[in-house]
Amino acid sequence: MITVLVVHQQSLQRLGLRMLLAARPGLTVVGETATEAEAIPLTDRLRPDVVLMDGRGLGTGGIETVRRLARSSRVLLLSTTGHDTHASAALRAGAGGFINPDVTPDQLTAAIHTVAVGDAVISSDLTRELIDVVRRQRPVPVNAPAPRLEALTERERDVLTAVASGCSNAEIAEQLSIAPTTVKSHVSHILTKIGARTRVQAVIFAYETGLLHPTMAPHPTMTPRPSPSYRVMSDAA
Structure with missing residues (x-):
């Protein structure tokens, strides 16, 4: 209960x-x-x-x-x-x-x-707006040092980039040619390393550290499409 x-x-x-x-x-x-x-x-x-x-x-x-x-x-x-x-x-x-x-x-x-x-739940439109807020509030130079980001392996950075672009675990697995369970494990390790409790906080971290930049094109799943208005940002996605 x-x-x-x-x-x-x-x-x-x-x-x-x-x-x-x-x-x-x-x-x-x-x-x-x-x-x-x-x-x-x-x-x-x-x-x-x-x-x-x-x-x-x-x-x-x-x-x-x-x-x-x-x-x-x-x-x-x-x-x-x-x-x-x-x-x-x-x-x-x-x-x-x-x-x-x-x-x-x-x-x-x-x-x-x-x-x-x-896990976290948020509307796809609101996700986009929040990312824009982060960009405006805390712009990060492309070459800015990011000590916490350095704690992530190259594969974990790939996974975090995909997460921050709006991909589900299944989409990340297909994109990186790895198993969904492996993606889930990577996400769990990422959250632990960056001190985040939710997937949404991981998205904010990716923009604040400069892993993604405003000039980078979003993943196709970030564009409006005929799906439920609320997307669960879940490690079980």
């Missing part, structure tokens, strides 16, 4: 989310609160698997809240856009991803299950 704490300033939204999640198999709502400040002690006391939190207009204080919540629980943010300059900061702080408040109950349930096991 996955336990969830709901954090939303609007009482009607909290009620709706609690009723929706309580009716879904495998989920139980252990608490709710209207404020970010109250979410921290509640999380410390209840230890929910996932904190479902309103991420719209997330400010500096909200980023610190995400960082503190992520120490003991997974954090899934409800947000309509990635243009917010705090979006990438929230991911660096440990958020498991963003999901649009207009998603269906099935999509929200799937997102919570995905985040609960340590």
Whole structure:
């Protein structure tokens, strides 16, 4: 059973989310609160698997809240856009991803299950926007030193490049002519070496260290296509 704490300033939204999640198999709502400040002690006391939190207009204080919540629980943010300059900061702080408040109950349930096991879920459009935010906020010269990047083997860099370009494990396996299980192992080692908890953080790392640059063409899977609006960035993909 996955336990969830709901954090939303609007009482009607909290009620709706609690009723929706309580009716879904495998989920139980252990608490709710209207404020970010109250979410921290509640999380410390209840230890929910996932904190479902309103991420719209997330400010500096909200980023610190995400960082503190992520120490003991997974954090899934409800947000309509990635243009917010705090979006990438929230991911660096440990958020498991963003999901649009207009998603269906099935999509929200799937997102919570995905985040609960340590993977990330995010819309393909939002992924692109967040990458653009990272590029604007922290441009990295092509020849800039990247000590942490040097910890990766050549094959791990190839895998990380593909991950940051939007490829699933199956696509990476085909592209590099290796087994999907080998890709999964490489991804796990990469996350450990760079100190990332999620695949989304690995994408940000790839751009911040200069492994990928704005002039590099994205992988074909990054272009819009008729697929589900939300793509799970999962090690099991």
